[in-house]
Amino acid sequence: xxxxxxxxxxxxxxxxxxxxxxxxxxxxxxxxxxxxxxxxxxxxxxxxxxxxxxxxxxxxxxxxxxxxxxxxxxxxxxxxxxxxxxxxxxxxxxxxxxxxxxxxxxxxxxxxxxxxxxxxxxxxxxxxxxxxxxxxxxxxxxxxxxxxxxxxxxxxxxxxxxxxxxxxxxxxxxxxxxxxxxxxxxxxxxxxxxxxxxxxxxxxxxxxxxxxxxxxxxxxxxxxxxxxxxxxxxxxxxxxxxxxxxxxxxxxxxxxxxxxxxxxxxxxxxxxxxxxxxxxxxxxxxxxxxxxxxxxxxxxxxxxxxxxxxxxxxxxxxxxxxxxxxxxxxxxxxxxxxxxxxxxxxxxxxxxxxxxxxxxxxxxxxxxxxxxxxxxxxxxxxxxxxxxxxxxxxxxxxxxxxxxxxxxxxxxxxxxxxxxxxxxxxxxxxxxxxxxxxxxxxxxxxxxxxxxxxxxxxxxxxxxxxxxxxxxxxxxxxxxxxxxxxxxxxxxxxxxxxxxxxxxxxxxxxxxxxxxxxxxxxxxxxxxxxxxxxxxxxxxxxxxxxxxxxxxxxxxxxxxxxxxxxxxxxxxxxxxxxxxxxxxxxxxxxxxxxxxxxx
Numbered sequence: 001x002x003x004x005x006x007x008x009x010x011x012x013x014x015x016x017x018x019x020x021x022x023x024x025x026x027x028x029x030x031x032x033x034x035x036x037x038x039x040x041x042x043x044x045x046x047x048x049x050x051x052x053x054x055x056x057x058x059x060x061x062x063x064x065x066x067x068x069x070x071x072x073x074x075x076x077x078x079x080x081x082x083x084x085x086x087x088x089x090x091x092x093x094x095x096x097x098x099x100x101x102x103x104x105x106x107x108x109x110x111x112x113x114x115x116x117x118x119x120x121x122x123x124x125x126x127x128x129x130x131x132x133x134x135x136x137x138x139x140x141x142x143x144x145x146x147x148x149x150x151x152x153x154x155x156x157x158x159x160x161x162x163x164x165x166x167x168x169x170x171x172x173x174x175x176x177x178x179x180x181x182x183x184x185x186x187x188x189x190x191x192x193x194x195x196x197x198x199x200x201x202x203x204x205x206x207x208x209x210x211x212x213x214x215x216x217x218x219x220x221x222x223x224x225x226x227x228x229x230x231x232x233x234x235x236x237x238x239x240x241x242x243x244x245x246x247x248x249x250x251x252x253x254x255x256x257x258x259x260x261x262x263x264x265x266x267x268x269x270x271x272x273x274x275x276x277x278x279x280x281x282x283x284x285x286x287x288x289x290x291x292x293x294x295x296x297x298x299x300x301x302x303x304x305x306x307x308x309x310x311x312x313x314x315x316x317x318x319x320x321x322x323x324x325x326x327x328x329x330x331x332x333x334x335x336x337x338x339x340x341x342x343x344x345x346x347x348x349x350x351x352x353x354x355x356x357x358x359x360x361x362x363x364x365x366x367x368x369x370x371x372x373x374x375x376x377x378x379x380x381x382x383x384x385x386x387x388x389x390x391x392x393x394x395x396x397x398x399x400x401x402x403x404x405x406x407x408x409x410x411x412x413x414x415x416x417x418x419x420x421x422x423x424x425x426x427x428x429x430x431x432x433x434x435x436x437x438x439x440x441x442x443x444x445x446x447x448x449x450x451x452x453x454x455x456x457x458x459x460x461x462x463x464x465x466x467x468x469x470x471x472x473x474x475x476x477x478x479x480x481x482x483x484x485x486x487x488x489x490x491x492x493x494x495x496x497x498x499x500x501x502x503x504x505x506x507x508x509x510x511x512x513x514x515x516x517x518x519x520x521x522x523x524x525x526x527x528x529x530x531x532x533x534x535x536x537x538x539x540x541x542x543x544x545x546x547x548x549x550x551x552x553x554x555x556x557x558x559x560x561x562x563x564x565x566x567x568x569x570x571x572x573x574x575x576x577x578x579x580x581x582x583x584x585x586x587x588x589x590x591x592x593x594x595x596x597x598x599x
Contacts, residue, residue, distance in 0.1 A: 003049065003066065003067060003068060003069055004045065004049045006068070006069050007039055007040060007043060007049075007069060008045075010035045010036040010039055010040070010071065011035055011036060011073060012034050012035065012036045012037070013034070013035055013073045013074075014032065014033050014034070014035070014073070014074050014075065014076050014077045014079065014080050015031075015032060015035045015071050015072050015073040015074050015080055016029060016030065016031050016032070016071065016072050016074070016080050016083050016084050016087065017029075017030050017031075017032060017035060017038070017039050017069060017070070017071045018069065018070045018071070018087075018093075019062060019063070019066040019068075019069055020066065020067065020068045020069070020070070021065045021066065021067060022065075022067045024068075025094065025477045026091050026093045026094070026475060026477065027062050027065060027066060027093060027094050027095050028059075028062050028093050028094070028095045028096055029084055029087045029088055029091065029093050029096055030084065031077070031080040031081055031083070031084040032077075032080060033077040033080070035071055035073070039069070039071075042055065042059070042063060043063070051063040051064065056289055056291070057289055058095060058289040058291070059095070061095075062094070062095040077326060078326070078329065078330055078333070081297070081301065081323075081326060081327075081330060082301070082306075082330075085297075085298060085301050085302070086447060088298070088450075089446060089447055089448075089450040090446045090447045090450075090474075090475075090476070091446075091474075091475050091476050092446070092450065092451040092476050092477065092478055094385065094477065096294065097284060097286070097291055097294045097295055097298070098284075098298075098450055099266070099282060099284060099295065099298045099299055099302060100282070100390065100450050104123045104305070105123070105135065105136035105137060105138060105278075105280075105303075106121050106122065106123050106135060106136065106137055106141045107121070107122055107123075107125065107133045107134060107135035107136055107137070107141075107310065108120070108121055108133070108134040108135055108137070108141060108144065108145055108199060109121075109122055109131050109132065109133050109134070109310075110131070110132045110134075110192070110195075110196070111130060111131050112130045112131065112132060113128075113130040113131075115178075115185070116154075116155050116161065116178045116183075116188055117154075117192060118154050118155045118156070118158075119145055119148060119149070119154065119195060119199075120145075120158075121141055121142060121145055125307060125308070125309065125310050127308065127310075131310075132196075133310035133311060134196075134199045134200070134272070134277075135270070135272075135277065135278070135311075136270055136278065136309075137277070137278045138268065138270075138278045138279060138280030139234070139237065139278070139280065140234050140235050140237070140278070143231050143234045143235050144199065144202075144205070144235055146231070147198075147205060147209055147231055147235065148195050148198050148199060148205070149174070150174070150212070151194075151198065151205075151208055152191045152192075152194050152195045152198070153173070153174060153175050153176045153191050154175065154176075154188075154191050154192065154195060155175060155178065155179075156169045156174060156175055157169075160175070160179055161178065161179050162179075163179055164179055164180060165179065165180055166179065166180050166181070167179070176188060176191065200272075200273060200275070201275070202235060202236075202275075202277070205235065206232055206235060206236065209228055209231060209232050209235075210232060212228055213225050213228040213229055213232065216228060249273040249274050250271065250273075250274055251271060251272050251273070251311055251313035251314070252269075252270075252271040252313050252314055252315075252316050252349070252352065253268070253269075253270055253271075253313045253314070253315050253316070254267075254268065254269040254270070254271065254315075254316045254317075254352055254353065254356050255267075255268055255296065255299060255300070255303075255315065255316070255317055255318075256269075256317070256318040256353060256356035256357050256360055257292055257295055257296065257317075257318060257319065257360070258357060258360030258361055258363075258364060259286065259290045259364070260364050261286070262285070262286055263283055263284065263285065263286060263364060264283070264284040264286055264290060264295060265281055265282070265283050265284070265360050265363045265364055266281065266282045266284065266295060266299055267279065267280075267281045267356045267357075267359050267360045267363070268280050268281065268282075268303070269352070269355075269356050270313075271313075271352070272311065272313075279359075281359070281360070281363055282299075283363075283413065285386065285387070285389055285453075292319055292321050293321040293322040293323055296317065296321045296323075296324075296327070297321070297323045297326075297327060300315070300327050300331065301327070301330070304331055304334055304335075305334075306334055307334070308334060308335055308336055309335070312335050312337065312339075314340040314341075314342055315331075315339065315340060315341045315342065316342055316343075316344060316349055316352060316353060317341065317342070317343050317353075318343065318353045318356070318357055319343060320343050324341060327341065328341050371414055371521060372387070372414075374517045374518055374521050375387050375388055375389070375521075377517070377518055378518045378521065378522070381510065381518060382479070382481055382503070382505045382508075382510075383505065383507070383508075384453075384454060384479045385453075385479055386453050386479075387453070388452075388453040388454035388479065389412070389413050389453055390410070390411070390412045390413070390452040390453050390454075391410070391411040391412075391452055391453065391454045391455075391456060391525060392408055392409070392410055392411075392442070392452045392454075392455055392456070393408065393409050393410075393411070393455075393456040393457075393458070393525045393526060393528065393529040394406065394407070394408050394435065394438055394439065394442075394455065394456070394457050394458065394529060395407050395458040395526070395529040395530050395532070395533040396426065396431065396434040396435060396438060396458075396533060397530075397533040397534050397536070397537035398426075398434070398537065403537050403540040403541035404425075404426040404427070404428065404429070404434060405423060405424060405425060405426060405533060405536045405537045405540055406423065406424040406426050406434060406435075406437065406438030406441075406533065407421070407422070407423050407424070407529055407532040407533035407536055408421065408422045408423075408424075408438070408442060408529070408532075409421050409525070409528050409529045409532050410452070411525055416528060420449075421532060422442070423532065423533075423536040424437070424438055424441055425540065426438065431459070431463075432462065432463070432466065435457065435459065435463050435466060435467075436466055436470065439455075439466070439467055439470050440470055443470060443471065443474050443476065446474075446476065451476060451478050452478065453478065453479065454478065454479045454480070454481065455467055455478060455479070455480045455481075456480075456481055456482070456483065456522060456525055456526065456529075457480065457481075457482040457483075458482075458483065458485075458526050458529060458530060459482050459483075459484060460482055460484040460502070460504060461482065461504050461509075463482055464480055464481070464482040464504050464505075464506070467480045467482075468480055468506065480505075480506070481503055481504060481505050481522070482503070482504040483501050483502070483503050483504070483522050483523065483526050484501060484502045484504065485501055486500040486501055486502065500514060501519065501522075501523060501526075503519065503522060555590070555593050556586075556590060556593060556594060556597075560586055560590065563585065563586070564582075564585060564586070564594075567585050574594065579591050579592070579595055582594050582595070
């Protein structure tokens with residue numbers, strides 16, 4: 001069935017539609033309340049099928065490449081919204097705008113059902129009237145909590161009360177000692193009230209921390225003073241400073257979108273009890289133009305997910321967007337009450353929007369990737385779809401088939417994003433199977449952690465083709481290159497000045513000069529992945545050696561240990577195996593010694 005016929009026969013049901021090019025690559029995923037009406041709005045049918053002239057340049061360019069259409073019917077427009085968001089993250093369509101920041105934000109909470117409650121951090125919200133939440137915090141939650149505990153005398157650790165004995169925290173005057181001493185509820189609640197006031201009032205918290213920093217400096221405790229200075233800096237950076245005075249205790253979640261020709265920035269600000277408590281921002285690469293509807297839709301669905309937040313605040317935006325009513329309906333279901341999405345035109349709410357917009361504009365001015373020229377040249381050389389601002393690099397490591405691990409490092413907008421690094425324990429024994437296992441596990445997580453702009457593999461053409469096959473089999477298209485270490489006298493030369501590594505792409509092979517900035521950039525990322533893999537391998541090998549030594553001390557020889565590992569796969573499974581299972585592999589005497597080893 002040709003494209004025109006498929007479009008003309010679309011049902012009038014809710015669903016999602018997918019456009020594909022001549023190579024079967026997914027170009028775009030969209031949602032519709034009425035599939036027939038929505039998809040037909042893209043096209044004019046006479047004299048031949050061609051794109052509607054009223055569309056954006058990005059959508060027009062996408063439609064010009066479209067040769068086929070597929071669709072999925074769902075029960076409602078709401079279901080289409082959720083499915084569309086999920087598919088964009090999993091399949092990385094060429095012309096959809098992708099927001100990569102879909103992490104949950106932590107809260108500080110207080111469980112008032114406890115006799116002596118304490119503060120802690122959580123990302124999972126429990127609906128209970130006994131629990132008080134503070135947040136969400138984009139950054140600095142742990143620094144705030146640790147700082148509060150350094151000032152107030154609350155129960156410091158979860159297990160403190162169970163011991164029934166005074167501990168070090170009491171001795172250093174950081175706890176009242178309710179585990180053993182008869183501390184009244186009134187006295188303890190005074191400390192709780194102080195803790196809450198410090199969390200709600202960052203200026204007061206910072207003032208007390210500055211007093212501590214000055215005390216440490218006067219006592220010549222310079223290392224502690226420096227640590228306190230860094231903590232103050234982290235807490236200060238977690239929010240945008242504002243002179244806007246809300247005399248009331250109003251709460252707002254503010255989402256503001258700014259952009260230039262190539263980048264957009266989404267600024268998020270959270271106001272609680274009339275004070276800005278935290279803020280964050282996310283940059284978005286604009287491949288073929290700006291689309292506020294796609295960005296706001298993804299941002300709001302990702303941020304609120306399908307979990308009712310502990311504090312439901314009105315949402316302030318700087319502009320209306322096409323799917324605003326749909327998102328409002330969706331969030332009303334999540335909140336279990338009517339969601340409020342407002343675009344303020346005047347007053348203090350508008351002042352908040354203007355403050356966020358000012359910060360968005362400043363971020364766009366400052367946001368410069370020092371590698372940008374090199375990345376643009378690499379894009380041109382390797383015929384990449386986009387400038388690779390976010391890159392994942394993979395390497396594996398083992399020693400004679402033991403302690404086999406994989407590592408993924410992440411480069412994001414000019415720096416290594418170490419919070420996104422991942423390491424994997426691998427079962428496979430040969431290099432090809434190890435890389436297949438590593439990449440397959442990464443692809444499985446695309447739903448939670450969207451694909452990057454580029455994959456780089458430590459290997460040659462064989463591993464490059466493996467990666468392309470894995471991506472294709474999962475319906476995902478991202479650029480992939482590989483770099484193989486040139487070997488001289490059977491040794492791989494990694495030093496930047498000596499290496500003559502080969503870069504492989506899908507269609508070409510490049511042997512660049514040692515001084516070429518593009519080669520050096522790829523080498524730098526490859527070497528960081530290698531360092532990560534080697535470090536994790538050493539840790540894993542050390543643990544295995546310790547386990548082996550423990551068994552050896554109880555009379556289990558190295559060949560027998562290897563036999564157990566070949567059968568069970570890990571020391572953890574050996575440890576949990578029954579006496580009968582162990583005896584069936586070795587003998588009853590050895591099985592008895594193994595069980596004794598792990599007592």
